[in-house]
Amino acid sequence: MPILTRVITVAERVVGVTTASAHCDVPCGVYDPAQARIEAESVMKIQEKYQDSDDEVFRQRCVLIKEQRADLVKHHLWVLWTDYFKEEHLQKWPNLHDLFWKATKLAGESKKSQDPAQGQQLLDAIEQIADIFWESKGEKRKAA
Amino acid sequence: MPILTRVITVAERVVGVTTASAHCDVPCGVYDPAQARIEAESVMKIQEKYQDSDDEVFRQRCVLIKEQRADLVKHHLWVLWTDYFKEEHLQKWPNLHDLFWKATKLAGESKKSQDPAQGQQLLDAIEQIADIFWESKGEKRKAA
Amino acid sequence: MPILTRVITVAERVVGVTTASAHCDVPCGVYDPAQARIEAESVMKIQEKYQDSDDEVFRQRCVLIKEQRADLVKHHLWVLWTDYFKEEHLQKWPNLHDLFWKATKLAGESKKSQDPAQGQQLLDAIEQIADIFWESKGEKRKAA
Amino acid sequence: MPILTRVITVAERVVGVTTASAHCDVPCGVYDPAQARIEAESVMKIQEKYQDSDDEVFRQRCVLIKEQRADLVKHHLWVLWTDYFKEEHLQKWPNLHDLFWKATKLAGESKKSQDPAQGQQLLDAIEQIADIFWESKGEKRKAA
Amino acid sequence: MPILTRVITVAERVVGVTTASAHCDVPCGVYDPAQARIEAESVMKIQEKYQDSDDEVFRQRCVLIKEQRADLVKHHLWVLWTDYFKEEHLQKWPNLHDLFWKATKLAGESKKSQDPAQGQQLLDAIEQIADIFWESKGEKRKAA
Amino acid sequence: MPILTRVITVAERVVGVTTASAHCDVPCGVYDPAQARIEAESVMKIQEKYQDSDDEVFRQRCVLIKEQRADLVKHHLWVLWTDYFKEEHLQKWPNLHDLFWKATKLAGESKKSQDPAQGQQLLDAIEQIADIFWESKGEKRKAA
Numbered sequence: 001m002p003i004l005t006r007v008i009t010v011a012e013r014v015v016g017v018t019t020a021s022a023h024c025d026v027p028c029g030v031y032d033p034a035q036a037r038i039e040a041e042s043v044m045k046i047q048e049k050y051q052d053s054d055d056e057v058f059r060q061r062c063v064l065i066k067e068q069r070a071d072l073v074k075h076h077l078w079v080l081w082t083d084y085f086k087e088e089h090l091q092k093w094p095n096l097h098d099l100f101w102k103a104t105k106l107a108g109e110s111k112k113s114q115d116p117a118q119g120q121q122l123l124d125a126i127e128q129i130a131d132i133f134w135e136s137k138g139e140k141r142k143a144a
Numbered sequence: 145m146p147i148l149t150r151v152i153t154v155a156e157r158v159v160g161v162t163t164a165s166a167h168c169d170v171p172c173g174v175y176d177p178a179q180a181r182i183e184a185e186s187v188m189k190i191q192e193k194y195q196d197s198d199d200e201v202f203r204q205r206c207v208l209i210k211e212q213r214a215d216l217v218k219h220h221l222w223v224l225w226t227d228y229f230k231e232e233h234l235q236k237w238p239n240l241h242d243l244f245w246k247a248t249k250l251a252g253e254s255k256k257s258q259d260p261a262q263g264q265q266l267l268d269a270i271e272q273i274a275d276i277f278w279e280s281k282g283e284k285r286k287a288a
Numbered sequence: 289m290p291i292l293t294r295v296i297t298v299a300e301r302v303v304g305v306t307t308a309s310a311h312c313d314v315p316c317g318v319y320d321p322a323q324a325r326i327e328a329e330s331v332m333k334i335q336e337k338y339q340d341s342d343d344e345v346f347r348q349r350c351v352l353i354k355e356q357r358a359d360l361v362k363h364h365l366w367v368l369w370t371d372y373f374k375e376e377h378l379q380k381w382p383n384l385h386d387l388f389w390k391a392t393k394l395a396g397e398s399k400k401s402q403d404p405a406q407g408q409q410l411l412d413a414i415e416q417i418a419d420i421f422w423e424s425k426g427e428k429r430k431a432a
Numbered sequence: 433m434p435i436l437t438r439v440i441t442v443a444e445r446v447v448g449v450t451t452a453s454a455h456c457d458v459p460c461g462v463y464d465p466a467q468a469r470i471e472a473e474s475v476m477k478i479q480e481k482y483q484d485s486d487d488e489v490f491r492q493r494c495v496l497i498k499e500q501r502a503d504l505v506k507h508h509l510w511v512l513w514t515d516y517f518k519e520e521h522l523q524k525w526p527n528l529h530d531l532f533w534k535a536t537k538l539a540g541e542s543k544k545s546q547d548p549a550q551g552q553q554l555l556d557a558i559e560q561i562a563d564i565f566w567e568s569k570g571e572k573r574k575a576a
Numbered sequence: 577m578p579i580l581t582r583v584i585t586v587a588e589r590v591v592g593v594t595t596a597s598a599h600c601d602v603p604c605g606v607y608d609p610a611q612a613r614i615e616a617e618s619v620m621k622i623q624e625k626y627q628d629s630d631d632e633v634f635r636q637r638c639v640l641i642k643e644q645r646a647d648l649v650k651h652h653l654w655v656l657w658t659d660y661f662k663e664e665h666l667q668k669w670p671n672l673h674d675l676f677w678k679a680t681k682l683a684g685e686s687k688k689s690q691d692p693a694q695g696q697q698l699l700d701a702i703e704q705i706a707d708i709f710w711e712s713k714g715e716k717r718k719a720a
Numbered sequence: 721m722p723i724l725t726r727v728i729t730v731a732e733r734v735v736g737v738t739t740a741s742a743h744c745d746v747p748c749g750v751y752d753p754a755q756a757r758i759e760a761e762s763v764m765k766i767q768e769k770y771q772d773s774d775d776e777v778f779r780q781r782c783v784l785i786k787e788q789r790a791d792l793v794k795h796h797l798w799v800l801w802t803d804y805f806k807e808e809h810l811q812k813w814p815n816l817h818d819l820f821w822k823a824t825k826l827a828g829e830s831k832k833s834q835d836p837a838q839g840q841q842l843l844d845a846i847e848q849i850a851d852i853f854w855e856s857k858g859e860k861r862k863a864a
Binding site for chain 2: 654673674
Binding site for chain 1: 173174176178179182183185186189193
C-alpha cells in the first residue's frame with residue numbers, strides 16, 4: 001500500500017474525518033481552514049476572558065494577544081484565498097471573493113472589539129468558507 | 145443558550161468531531177494538535193514532491209519551505225508541551241516528556257531528510273501525542 | 289527598450305508624487321501601494337540577476353531571497369485589500385477583488401519563476417491597483 | 433499650519449517622483465527610503481490618534497502598534513545604512529553615520545512618546561537621509 | 577594553527593571562559609544557554625522597572641515587551657532541549673526533561689507576573705540547566 | 721540583600737564574569753555583545769561545515785541557515801549601536817560608528833561567502849566592539 005494511502009487510512013481510523021481535510025494540491029499544497037478557525041476560537045475566548053476579568057494587566061494582555069491571533073486569522077484566510085482557490089471555484093461560488101474579504105475584515109475588527117459576539121461572527125464567516133472548501137474537494141464533512 | 149455552547153453545537157453539526165478539540169484551559173487557552181499535524185503533513189508532502197521532481201530549483205524550494213514547515217511543527221509541539229500539559233497529566237502519562245522530545249527531534253530531522261517515510265514517522269509521533277491530548281480532555285475522537 | 293528602463297518610464301509617467309499617497313484613513317491608517325511595488329521591483333531584479341549569473345550559490349540565494357520578497361508583496365497587497373478598501377470602492381471598481389486575487393497569485397508564481405517578464409507582469413498588476421488606490425483618494429498622481 | 437498638512441507639503445516639494453528611486457545596485461539591490469518614511473508616517477499618525485482619543489483600549493492599541501511600526505522604521509533605516517551606502521558616500525557626506533544613528537534613536541524614542549511633534553522630528557530626520565540617498569544616486573527628486 | 581583553535585585562543589584570552597561555551601555539535605551547531613539567560617535577565621529587569629514606575633504607558637510597554645522577551649526565553653530553552661541534548665545526557669541527568677519543562681513554564685508565567693522574584697526563579701532554573709549543559713561539554717565554568 | 725545584588729552574586733560565583741555583563745541602562749535595558757557573537761560563531765561554523773561536505777542538500781541548507789544567522793548578527797549589532805551607545809561614548813571612541821558599520825557589512829558579506837576566514841573577520845570585528853562595550857561599562861573582562 002503506498003505511503004500516502006496508509007496515512008489517510010490510519011488517520012481516518014483514529015481521528016475520524018479531520019485528517020481527510022489536509023490534502024495537497026500544488027507546491028507544498030496542504031490546506032485546511034482549521035488553521036484560521038483555531039486562531040479565531042482563540043480570539044473569541046480572549047474576548048470572553050476579557051469580559052470576565054477586572055484585572056488591568058490581564059485585560060491588557062488580552063488585547064495584546066488578541067491582536068496577534070487576529071493577525072494569524074487574517075494570514076491563514078489570505079493564504080487559503082490566494083493559494084488554494086482556483087478560477088473554476090469562482091465559477092461555482094461567485095461570492096467567494098466577498099466571503100474572504102468580509103471574513104478578513106471581521107478578523108481586523110476583532111482587534112478592536114472585546115465582544116465575544118463579534119468573535120462568533122468571525123467564526124461563522126470562517127465556517128461558511130470551510131463549507132465551500134470541503135465541497136470543492138468533493139469531501140463531505142460528516143457528523144461524528 | 146450561552147454563546148460558547150452555541151459555537152460547539154453549530155460546529156459539531158457541520159464539522160463533526162474536529163471543533164470539539166479546540167477548548168480553552170488557561171490564558172488564551174485554545175490548543176489543538178491539528179496545528180502541528182497540518183504542518184507535518186506539509187513536510188511529508190514536500191518530501192514526496194521532492195522525490196517526484198527532477199527540477200533543480202523546485203527541489204531547492206522544497207528544501208527551503210520544508211525547513212520552515214518543520215520549524216512550525218516544532219513550535220506547535222513545544223507550545224502544547226509547555227503550555228497545555230500539567231503535572232497531573234505527567235502522573236498519568238509518564239512518557240509524555242519523552243514523546244514530545246522525540247517528536248520535536250523528528251521534526252528537526254525532517255529538515256535533513258527528503259524521505260517521505262521519515263515524514264510519516266513524524267506524523268505517527270504527533271498522532272501518539274494527539275491521542276493523549278484528547279484522552280486528557282475526556283473527549284473521544286470518534287471515527288466518522 | 290530594456291525591461292528595467294521600461295519599468296521606470298512607466299512608473300514615472302503614472303506615479304509622480306508618490307509620497308502624497310501616504311495618508312491615514314482608519315486605525316494606524318497609513319496605506320501606500322509603494323510598499324508592495326518596492327518588494328515586487330526587488331523580485332524582478334532578482335529574476336534578472338539570476339539570469340545573468342552562473343554561480344550556483346548566488347543563484348540559490350536568489351531563489352531564497354525572492355521567496356521572501358514575494359511573501360512581502362503578498363502581505364502588503366492583502367493588507368491593502370482587506371484594510372484600506374471599503375464597500376463604496378467595490379461599487380465603483382467591481383473588479384477590485386479580482387485584481388487583488390490575480391496580483392497576489394502572480395506574486396506566488398514569482399517564487400517559482402526566474403523570468404523577469406513574469407516579475408514585470410506582477411509590477412503591472414500592482415500598477416493597476418495603485419491607479420485605483422490613488423483615484424479612490426481623489427488625488428491625481430502627477431507626472432514630474 | 434497643522435502638522436499633517438506640513439508633512440505633505442514638505443514631502444511634495446522635496447520628493448516629487450519617488451518611484452524613480454527604486455533602483456538596484458547590489459544583491460537583491462532595491463533600496464528606497466520610502467519604506468522607512470511610510471512606517472514613520474504611521475508612527476506620527478498613531479501619536480495624533482492617541483491624543484485625539486480617550487478610549488482606554490484604543491490608546492493601548494496605539495502604544496502597541498506604534499511599537500511595531502517604530503521597529504520597522506529602525507529596521508528599514510539600518511538596512512539602508514549598512515547595505516546601500518558605500519565608503520565613497522562617507523567621503524562626500526561625513527555626517528552620514530551620525531544622521532542614521534540619530535534617526536534610529538528618534539525611532540526608538542517614538543515608542544515612548546505620544547507627541548506627534550516627536551514623530552515629525554523622526555520624519556524630518558528620514559527626509560535628510562532621503563535627500564542624501566537621492567543625491568548619491570545622481571537623481572534629482574523633482575517637484576510635481 | 578587551525579582557524580577554530582585560533583578563535584578559542586583569542587577569545588579565551590579576552591573574555592575568559594565564556595566563549596569556550598559556544599561549540600558546535602551538529603548542523604549549525606552552536607549552543608549557549610546565555611541566549612536564554614540574557615532574555616530572562618531582561619524579563620526580570622522589566623519586572624523591576626514596572627514596580628518602580630507609576631507611568632501608565634511605561635507600565636503598559638513593560639507588559640508588552642516582557643511578553644516578547646519571555647517568548648524568546650521559551651524559544652531558546654526549547655531549542656537547547658530538543659537540538660543539543662542527546663539520549664546519553666538523559667541517562668546521566670534523568671530530570672533533564674523536567675527541568676526544561678518547568679523552566680519554560682516559568683518563562684510563560686513571567687508574562688503574567690510583575691514580581692522580580694518570579695523572574696529570579698526563572699533565572700535560577702536557567703542556571704541549573706546551564707550547569708548541566710557545561711558539565712555535559714566537559715568544561716568547567718570557573719569563577720573569574 | 722536586595723534582589724538584584726543577589727542575582728549578580730550567585731551568578732558571579734557560578735558563571736564567572738559572564739553575567740556581570742548583562743546590565744540594564746534604559747527601557748528593557750539588558751545588552752550583551754554575546755548575542756551577536758554567538759550567531760557569528762554559528763555563521764563561521766556553517767562556513768566550515770560547508771567546506772567539509774559534498775552533500776548537495778546539506779550545502780544548500782548551510783547557505784540557507786547562514787543567511788538567517790547573519791541577519792541575526794546584523795540585528796543584534798544594530799540594536800547595540802542604536803540603543804546602548806550614547807553621545808558620551810562617541811566622544812571617547814570616535815570610530816564607534818565605523819566599527820559598527822563595518823561589522824554589519826561583514827555580516828552581510830558572510831551571506832555570500834563560504835570561507836571560514838571571512839567568518840573569522842566578522843568575529844574579530846565583534847570582539848573589537850565587545851572590548852569597547854565592556855570598557856564603557858567600567859567592567860574588565862578577566863581571563864579565567
